[in-house]
Amino acid sequence: MKKVRAAGYEYFIEKYQLRVIPHWHTSSVSSVGTSKATVMKDGLERTTFPPVRWPGDTIGDHLEFALKYDGINLGILSAVFSVVSASEIAAWIESKPTGKYTRRIWFLYEFLTGQTLPVNDVTQGNYIVLLESDEYYAADPGIRVKRQRVVNNLLGNREFCPVIRRTEKLLSMEEINIHQQCDELLKSYPPELIRRALCYLYSKETKSSFEIEHLKPSASRVERFIASLEMATKRDFCNKEDLIGLQNRIVDERFKDSDYRKNQNYIGEMISFRDQRIHFVCPKPEDVESLMAGLLVSHANMLENAPLLSAVIHAAIVAFGFVYIHPFEDGNGRIHRFLIHNILFLKNAVPDGLMFPVSAAVLKKPDLYDYALEAFSRPLLPLLKFDLDDLGQMTVSGETGNFYRYIDMTVQAEVLFEFVKMTVDHELAMELDFLMDYDRARKAIQEVIDMPDQKLDLLIKLCLQNNGRLSADKRRTHFAFLKNDELEVIEEIVQNELSGKRSLIE
Numbered sequence: 001m002k003k004v005r006a007a008g009y010e011y012f013i014e015k016y017q018l019r020v021i022p023h024w025h026t027s028s029v030s031s032v033g034t035s036k037a038t039v040m041k042d043g044l045e046r047t048t049f050p051p052v053r054w055p056g057d058t059i060g061d062h063l064e065f066a067l068k069y070d071g072i073n074l075g076i077l078s079a080v081f082s083v084v085s086a087s088e089i090a091a092w093i094e095s096k097p098t099g100k101y102t103r104r105i106w107f108l109y110e111f112l113t114g115q116t117l118p119v120n121d122v123t124q125g126n127y128i129v130l131l132e133s134d135e136y137y138a139a140d141p142g143i144r145v146k147r148q149r150v151v152n153n154l155l156g157n158r159e160f161c162p163v164i165r166r167t168e169k170l171l172s173m174e175e176i177n178i179h180q181q182c183d184e185l186l187k188s189y190p191p192e193l194i195r196r197a198l199c200y201l202y203s204k205e206t207k208s209s210f211e212i213e214h215l216k217p218s219a220s221r222v223e224r225f226i227a228s229l230e231m232a233t234k235r236d237f238c239n240k241e242d243l244i245g246l247q248n249r250i251v252d253e254r255f256k257d258s259d260y261r262k263n264q265n266y267i268g269e270m271i272s273f274r275d276q277r278i279h280f281v282c283p284k285p286e287d288v289e290s291l292m293a294g295l296l297v298s299h300a301n302m303l304e305n306a307p308l309l310s311a312v313i314h315a316a317i318v319a320f321g322f323v324y325i326h327p328f329e330d331g332n333g334r335i336h337r338f339l340i341h342n343i344l345f346l347k348n349a350v351p352d353g354l355m356f357p358v359s360a361a362v363l364k365k366p367d368l369y370d371y372a373l374e375a376f377s378r379p380l381l382p383l384l385k386f387d388l389d390d391l392g393q394m395t396v397s398g399e400t401g402n403f404y405r406y407i408d409m410t411v412q413a414e415v416l417f418e419f420v421k422m423t424v425d426h427e428l429a430m431e432l433d434f435l436m437d438y439d440r441a442r443k444a445i446q447e448v449i450d451m452p453d454q455k456l457d458l459l460i461k462l463c464l465q466n467n468g469r470l471s472a473d474k475r476r477t478h479f480a481f482l483k484n485d486e487l488e489v490i491e492e493i494v495q496n497e498l499s500g501k502r503s504l505i506e
Helices: 009-016 059-070 074-081 086-095 100-113 168-174 178-186 191-212 219-231 240-250 285-305 311-325 332-346 358-364 366-383 401-405 410-448 453-464 472-478 484-498
Strands: 004-007 025-030 037-041 044-049 143-145 150-152 266-270 276-281 385-388 394-397
Touching (some): 004 009, 004 059, 009 025, 009 059, 025 059, 059 074, 059 086, 074 100, 086 100, 100 150, 168 410, 178 410, 191 332, 191 358, 219 240, 219 332, 240 332, 276 366, 276 385, 285 311, 311 332, 311 366, 332 358, 358 366, 366 410, 410 484, 453 472, 453 484
Parallel strands (some): 025 044
Antiparallel strands (some): 037 044, 143 150, 266 276
16 A cells, blocks of 8 residues: 655645744655655646655654655745754764765754754865755855865855746846846837936835735825835845835835834634734744844845845845835835845946836736735734734734744746836836826827916826816816817827826826
8 A cells, every 4th residue: 555754845844833934945855656746736846756865764764755846845944953953963964074074964954043052073085065056046155165075155144045046937037137128118218208207206206115915104204215216226224223214215204113022913803893814923022023034134144145146036026025024013015125225236237317116016916916915924924822902902822933034935936027027128218208198198289278287187097097088177177268178189199199008197
């Protein structure tokens, strides 16, 4: 009778009943057969190996198997190291201290636990990289660790360390040269239009970012966010002081924070007058300081030790890491999208003098954006123990910090690349084409009747809001001075030049 035994990470999850976010790849070993078989189930890749691949019965055997066939998962390794015997791991390491998987496991144990195993340093042999560069995005050249003769090329640190795999999708998208494609696009438009478009694009990006959260901000809040976006091109905002200052500028005066949050927050929706559906539980407040410190150090580490790392990969780590930590009471989503801009400019992915309207692309595909957010939040939710009181105050029990420290952000990077590609291929050109059409419409209307610019812009907007025609009510209250034949020509101009472009002006 055919039997299948769990191996690698799955072995530890079953043996110790670990509460961990599922790994993208799981392994088992069959009792019969000569070949392996891989299937996709519930979005995860599951491989069954033939009997000859059974790793053995020790902790070290399955750790080595996990790294060899399942890959790196810092969250699961951290959970394993918290329950297995350090002496058993040390004994296994001493049995073959120079093996490449042994040294990696040894390094990761001390890196993740902060404890030093009673094992002598490796004193000879070549250095090995922790992450294989053909499988993972990694720091280059990384940091040499003499103890295990390992090159630590992780993108983060013990407090916050994401992993992103080099999938076929990401490798194909890496070929996109954002800066070059933007430069080529801009050559198709007059320099004067580009200069004028900048203000329009800042306003568009601001309104799109608020609209993603279904918010209708006041004019003053819009202006404050525009001013903040303009600063995103000028300096690195990935430090605590600047992030708090940014939060203060973009939220309602009553919800400014002077520090990271001290309360438990969450994202949910009311499904009845007394019940809520919880979508995401944020880290406990006592974990926020270390998580944010880790995120900011990871950012600095990537700038210094991974200068060739894709700007989009870098932006995905910082922006999604930030929104998952949710360090403030309000404004987290807008800051998350602000950080995308900030990193793209810091990494010189976007030409000077250009606003990159990525939020407009997000608005076009909200389901894709939700998919990126839920790739982490959905599997996390069943692992958490929390209660809500009658006032909606949440209490989370147990140790949960490591769930947020060690995230596989491959999906988030893939989705951000898609939005960046959409922005380069469609949104930027669409916005610039709209401005050219708008200028042409304005000029044509001014030949019909010369009116103040503000009146002219309002007239076009009102026509676009009513399928190209000015409503009788708006004509009576705002444009009673227009003659019938003038209005008829103006409506025809709007319909011909700007038909179907209402969403671009709003």
